[in-house]
Amino acid sequence: xxxxxxxxxxxxxxxxxxxxxxxxxxxxxxxxxxxxxxxxxxxxxxxxxxxxxxxxxxxxxxxxxxxxxxxxxxxxxxxxxxxxxxxxxxxxxxxxxxxxxxxxxxxxxxxxxxxxxxxxxxxxxxxxxxxxxxxxxxxxxxxxxxxxxxxxxxxxxxxxxxxxxxxxxxxxxxxxxxxxxxxxxxxxxxxxxxxxxxxxxxxxxxxxxxxxxxxxxxxxxxxxxxxxxxxxxxxxxxxxxxxxxxxxxxxxxxxxxxxxxxxxxxxxxxxxxxxxxxxxxxxxxxxxxxxxxxxxxxxxxxxxxxxxxxxxx
Amino acid sequence: xxxxxxxxxxxxxxxxxxxxxxxxxxxxxxxxxxxxxxxxxxxxxxxxxxxxxxxxxxxxxxxxxxxxxxxxxxxxxxxxxxxxxxxxxxxxxxxxxxxxxxxxx
Ligand SMILES: [Fe+2]
Ligand SMILES: [Fe+2]
Numbered sequence: 001x002x003x004x005x006x007x008x009x010x011x012x013x014x015x016x017x018x019x020x021x022x023x024x025x026x027x028x029x030x031x032x033x034x035x036x037x038x039x040x041x042x043x044x045x046x047x048x049x050x051x052x053x054x055x056x057x058x059x060x061x062x063x064x065x066x067x068x069x070x071x072x073x074x075x076x077x078x079x080x081x082x083x084x085x086x087x088x089x090x091x092x093x094x095x096x097x098x099x100x101x102x103x104x105x106x107x108x109x110x111x112x113x114x115x116x117x118x119x120x121x122x123x124x125x126x127x128x129x130x131x132x133x134x135x136x137x138x139x140x141x142x143x144x145x146x147x148x149x150x151x152x153x154x155x156x157x158x159x160x161x162x163x164x165x166x167x168x169x170x171x172x173x174x175x176x177x178x179x180x181x182x183x184x185x186x187x188x189x190x191x192x193x194x195x196x197x198x199x200x201x202x203x204x205x206x207x208x209x210x211x212x213x214x215x216x217x218x219x220x221x222x223x224x225x226x227x228x229x230x231x232x233x234x235x236x237x238x239x240x241x242x243x244x245x246x247x248x249x250x251x252x253x254x255x256x257x258x259x260x261x262x263x264x265x266x267x268x269x270x271x272x273x274x275x276x277x278x279x280x281x282x283x284x285x286x287x288x289x290x291x292x293x294x295x296x297x298x299x300x301x302x303x304x305x306x307x308x309x310x311x312x313x
Numbered sequence: 314x315x316x317x318x319x320x321x322x323x324x325x326x327x328x329x330x331x332x333x334x335x336x337x338x339x340x341x342x343x344x345x346x347x348x349x350x351x352x353x354x355x356x357x358x359x360x361x362x363x364x365x366x367x368x369x370x371x372x373x374x375x376x377x378x379x380x381x382x383x384x385x386x387x388x389x390x391x392x393x394x395x396x397x398x399x400x401x402x403x404x405x406x407x408x409x410x411x412x413x414x415x416x417x418x
Contacts, residue, residue, distance in 0.1 A: 013325025018358070058385055065386040126398065133400035141325055152411075155404025159391035166393060227398045234395060 003210075010211030012137035013144045017083050025210050029140045030086040032212055037077035038096050038103035039128075043120070044070035045283050046107050050117050062160050066121070069153050076149060080142040097284040099271050104128075106189050108268045108276030115168055115179045119186040121161025123232075127193045127224050129154045134220070139211030162231075169235045176236065183232070184240045191243060192265050194221035197257055225253045315364040316342035318350050321357050328360050336361075379415055387412055 003022050006015070015021055021029075044067045051067060054060035078089045095101040106124050111117070132154065136147045168179045198218045207213040215223075229239060239245070243259035267273045271280060316336055319328035331350050336342035342361040351359055384390045388405040389412065397405070 016324075061383075061385045065383070069386075126401075129400050129404075130398065133403070144325065145327065151400060151404055152407050153404070155388035155401050155408060156386055156391075158397075158401050159388045159393070159405070162393055162395065163391040231395055 007209050010139050010209065012139065012211070012214075013141045014139045014211060016141040021084070023086075024206070025212075026084040026086050028207050028210065029143070029212055030081050030084045032207060033077055033081035033084075033140070033143055034087065034092050035102050035104075037074050037081055037092065038101045039107060040070050040074035040077060041096065042103045042107040042279060042283065043124075044074070045286070046111050046279065047117065047120060050111075050114070053114065055114060059164070062156075063117075066157050066160065069157065073146075073150050073153075076146040077143075080140070080146045083142045084140070093287070097287045099280050099284075102269065102271065105192055105265060105268045106186075108271075108273050108279055109189060110275055110278060113178065113182065115175070115182045116186070118161055118165040118168060118179065119182055119190070121157055122165050123161075123186065123190050123228060124193065125154060125157040125161055126228055126231075127190060129158060130224050130227070131194075131215075131220055134215045135213075137214045143212075165235055169237070180237060183237050187240050188243055188260055191221065191225075191255060192260055194218075194224065196262065196265075197221075197255065221255065222252045225255075226251065314338075314342075316346065316361040317364055317367060318346040319360040319362070320350050320354070321359070322355055324357050326357070328358065333364065334361070379411075384412075 001020050001022060003024060006022060006025055009015075015025075047063065047070070048067050051060055051063045054063050078092055081087065081092065082089050092101065096103075106120070111120065129151065132147050132151055136144050136151060138144050138147070165179070168175045195217045198216050205213075208216065225245065229245075232239060242256075244256035246254045246256075248254055264273065268276060314335070314337060315333050316339075317333045318331055320331045321328045334342055334345040334349055336345045339361065343359065346359050346361050347356075350356075388401070388408045
């Protein structure tokens, strides 16, 4: 299919493996879905320690269920990415381990205390869900199908996160203070989740033209702020003074870009943010530690020319 | 040879199982499937799969999930009086539906 035809036909769930898609489309879709898949995995690794550190058995059960869900989302998405024929699942997992694979800014930051789990599970999952809901209308059908299942499950993550937040914000004064403190730390990162404000050049970018993305970063950030500022306030959180956020007459928001740390953001985007290297290396170690399992399972990866394992082996 | 047939109504929908056909080869299976399963219902695409190629695992040999009460992993368990985002309400509705099916089983 010619790229012009792709742009003409672009619409929700329009293209699937049955279509001959041009390389440019397949590469853009792979980049986007691989990033998404990596983010699911890295998010799961960030939250995993809190299965052990959960303050109650209910939280422990919920956290282990959530982490299991996120790993599952990663698997679904690697399948959707693989279906484009640009990169294999192995290549994507290896790139993630060797520090080449890119993933969401929020999952580069170390997470140390229990109140931070509410920042991830309520606000980051809430932000992710806003975006994912729009991706059910992406033009790559396997991606849209993966989003159906992800969105089905995500409601639990957000509501469980909210439940943690509610518990902390109605708890002791100390708990409330700690929660406000981590909120102030995470708030700018969460706003950066949606990337820099659209400028003229990125507004009509390729992914939008071919229907991979259905909403701009600006729209998504707006949708998020409109929905989640009142929720944060309802639970007694105070929105930090910076970044300055102004509400326009039409109800949309203007975020003062200069108040956000874009150097840090772009260092993160290159996988070079020092405090975040622990996340990347931790996941690499985990991959190494279970290499023996992979070796016994992945017969497809036996190098050409060596005998395939037989039933009698 | 038996071929299982999966029909997709519209572009972007899931291919769902709708029956099977008896045919000597893939080409004939596609034609039979089109006639038997896509003649009267709107159809965008049809898959035919040799029955022998399908692996099956049933509830007698395996204990699947979704039968025990794991309320901690369902959104409706977490009560709040917040006005949730549309997609959260959507997800919660779908989960409530799935949980109801577990009750029916
Ligand atoms: Fe997820
Ligand atoms: Fe999630």
